[in-house]
Amino acid sequence: MAMLSFPNIAYLIPLLPLLGFLVNGLLRNHLSHRAIALIGSGVMALAFGISLLVFYNIPAGAPTILTAFDFIRIGELQIPFAFQLDALSSLFLLIITGIGFLIHVYSSAYMHEESASHYGRYFAYLNLFVFSMLLLVMGANYVILFIGWEGVGLCSYLLIGYWFRNTAYSQAANKAFVMNRIGDLAFLIAIFWLIARTGSVSFTDLPMAIGTAGQSAKLSSLDITGITLLLFIGATGKSAQIPLYTWLPDAMAGPTPVSALIHAATMVTAGIYMIARSNLLYTAAPLVLTIIAIIGVATALLAATIALRQNDIKKVLAYSTVSQLGFMFLALGSGAYVAAVFHVMTHAFFKALLFLGSGSVIHAMSGEQDIRKMGGLKKSLPITYWTFLIGCVAIAGIFPFSGFFSKDAILLSAFLKSPIFYVIALFTALLTAFYMFRLFFLTFGGSFRGTEEQRHHLHESPAAMTIPLVVLAILSIVGGWVGIPEVWIHGGDRLVAFLSPVIPVSSGHEISHATEYILMGLSTGLVLLSILFAWNKYKQYRAEESESPFARLLENKWYVDELYQAAIVQPLHKLGGWIRSVFEPKVADGAIQGIGRSVRYLSQQFRLIQNGQTGNYALWMVIGIVVILSVQFFLRK
Template identity: 55%
Template sequence: MKEFIWMLPLIPLLGFLMIGLVRKSSPKPLISIIGCGTILISFLLSCGIFKEVYDARLAGGEGIIYQEVFNWFTVGSFNFNISFLVDPLSSIMLLIITGVGFLIHLYSVGYMAHDGGFGKYFSYLNLFIFFMLILVLGSNYLVMFIGWEGVGLCSYLLIGFWFKNSNYAKAAKKAFVMNRIGDLGFLIAMFFILVNFGSLEFQEVFPAAGQLAMGDSTLLVITLLLFVAATGKSAQIPLFTWLPDAMAGPTPVSALIHAATMVTAGIYMIARSNIMFTLSPVTMQLIAIIGVATALIAAFIAITQNDIKKVLAYSTVSQLGYMFLGLGVGAFTGAFFHVLTHAFFKALLFLGAGSVIHAMSDEQDMRSMGGLKKYLPITYITMLIGTIAIAGIPPFSGFFSKDEILAHAFVASPLFWGLGFLGALCTAFYMFRLLYLTFFGSFRGTENQKHHLHESPVQMTIPLIVLAVLSVLGGVINLPEALHGGTWLADFLSPVFAQTNAVVEPFHLSHSTEYILMGASALGAIIMALFAYNKYVKKSEIPEADGSSEQSGLYKLSYHKLYIDQIYDTLFVRPLNGLSKFLHTYVEKLGIDRLVNGIGDLFVSSGKGIRQLQSGNVGFYIFMMVVGVIAFMLYGLFTI
């Protein structure tokens, strides 16, 4: 199986090319078969590769497969290869990408059935899978960077999929540009790594980095830069505002790219480079702070949003914040565990939201929904499962992964735990708010919409059901020790984090404390769920229309997303645009250009002056000639 690693990304690429070439001429079923088929093949290949790694781990090996594909470019002493590395970490990512990716492709067949850009959509989606696979398979930072930028491009293409809408096109541009800010950090980090370790290969960099002392300044710079990259890709403060706007894309795209896979690339990258981060405690501290702040702020904003996708978008930002908190407090396994479970339940929630939007004839405002329970039973049940999972109510998967992060956070600092717990309460509240507003109460949409309400076709519900099952059961792969679980994931991933584990003290928390923490978060989530039930079902409150004056200050702050977009606009966009105009009008036109033209004008005007001598009077010319001759003669006389 391991010989076929290179085929893994190649197959979606071929799918992209095939669909891209035939998208005009071929019927939709053919495109669907190619689009889903390539991902299915990739998934099966991934399963085979995973089994290989798994067997190797069972046999006590590290389960690392390295494969060099070809030499990309060589300059001086630096040699850059396109080469792949499969280890426990990337093998699980492969499964998420191709597995969830396949489900979302399948779902899209139904969701996009009536869209004119059907072929274009599937070609982009396949291209995305290609780049995402490159990202996780890369055996060095440069190959990872190919995927890193490539998924950014696909994200751009898919956010701006309905390009005729200027706002969507703008959102796409915003996503790309904000990602690029992070990418610059990645690029500079690569230069530092290259200069200090002489290579970008993970297998050469990490052992060398492991030799350095705790708090090494080079590592500090590298990790800070890598973290900047991660904040861009994984939508953390201060670069998170693109993700909510990215909801302009088709909903399955939000599920795949902006929930399950691409946005977790930052976590993947940090987890991969764990040794460098572990050795820079300052960065770790910063990551934890940014993570928890993002988790809280995004959760705070999500509470008042009325667009079903916006709620989920902010929820994604918030959950990503948890993952970063996990990374920051050294819970690499926990963070990755959350990546895994989040991929299941957030993809499920997005697809469920897509199913709702589909049924509602493209209505996204929850104020116009309500009572959909009886029209969309499968969607309702699966979304309920997803909501319970994300809210952190046991025994669903989200509980275990979030609990692991919070437990580690508690050890690092009870403050982190407290803030994380607060965020978790918000999460439970806004998710149940979403659920109740959408599925409970009475229908608030138009008659026309009500007429069209229908459960989604089977290719859309199957992915929902599969993801729901995974959301329920996903937790079992890493049950905490306190519950006599196997911590299977932690064992499986241990070679990846071996260096870190050798440096830091093993995580320790007494079982009784852990029980209390678990109990508190589970109880808190349930209480918030009930609170939301009371508010939105019993009292059947509906969020007020936009511009209503009876909102409290805090509500407004949350509703307007803390005015962060406006602040960025004032701080960066407008000054830069102003600077552009200033440079063009003053420096360029009035400064440089005028100076250059001025030199030209100087010659023109001096010509104008001197030509006055040329009066045309022949007598004067003769006189001047004689004077000149005499002058020369005198000069000759005196110098001889």
């Protein structure tokens, strides 16, 4: 059948999670736990299978465009509801559906204590999220991408506030949503700008917009700078970069698998995807690239320093995510789009692994998230221990784990951009290794510091949770081997070749092999030192760590939240209060009630005409005749 062959079968990829969402969402009160888990995970498995099919059938060269129907058609403007299948989107399809499937399986065990109705709600949200994310990466133009963009924001909101009875969680959800909206506004303006200048939002029209050989550009350099900057602001909201990053650590209020899927592996990388997708525009805007690099490296450093002193296992991972996203933006800013996408992929593996591992730990600790109260979990949770270790080694970037390859690619690109970026990024990488192993040693090393009751309950997680951990651990080890540096094996960097139809290969690696080796050795050696330092410091936890002022500053996250609170939230609250107490009753209500009162007054006056006196009626009739005759004879001339 034509429908079930490439490329039409790709329609099924987003439709399956949508179907799962509808079934689970609408029938959640009637289905059992088992049925819900089966439907939720089953559609993901199918979607993953189809994604594999699509991935292996992608033709090299021009992208395959699937046009479903006309979405918007106004005059000259034409926006089809279309999907674009090419190397970049198919790679993301694999990441999303693959990791999504694993996390669905994991969730089926992790969330098992919820009631069936809430369990169904959870899976419905999760499926809806995957649907939106697939729309985002498959969309053939910015508008479809934006629909998915908004959809994942909504699902993120719903899932952060999944335990909506807890006010703090609901507020965290609100914060995430509002922060995202700020970015979304910029994104929307960028789309409008693009439409106004070029009349098209399709990715395939971008080369035409910036002008190719023999064609004049539709966009001036000012346009390109403005559009790319606005798109980047949109990306800072979704991908948690300075200044809009504060929502992501708070987003840890959601269930841990959600943090793994949405706030580590997929949604937060949407910004990187979008910029990589728009790489033609960005390459034409070097100024914006530099801004992105600065923001990226600053975010990486800032989040890494905060992560040094966090005690909530998920908060550490959250700041680590922000920091890693900063790395990706640094890569984008350095023009190394492939390195960024590469890091998105490897980060998805090991960060999902780490989050799921932390979920396993939290599960075992009966909901305890404070690493100061853990320790010595190595014996009770062997599988979690080993997989978590693999995740930590991968994120630290030790050869031959996946993080090494992607991080090395980013460091190299940063070095090419400017040595200053390289130094800061390298320092951040050291911090990363340090805080990850601090987390690791505090959690698994030493002796148990929790209550007797917790010790009694310690247990390894069920197979539905450990199997995804093992799969992700394997991926964290081998995932980097698709991008082996050119200096080691010629043609080893298969990702660059694979993505070359979407992201043109930049020529001019004007760096000697010797330098590259030195850089690699330097980073690996320093990271190892950093891990040793962490081991030395945290192999035995001491309760009374010296509280230097700087440590307190880090523990309180540089007081950024407080700064936002004082500088933006409080004035807005005051403005809102003023509007409520002064503007609303006086001006808004006054105007509306004034209209009402004047109409009432006038009608009361006009009511007097209707006095029932036939004589008066005759009088009015005559006056009417006079008026009509006057108009007829004198005014019509």
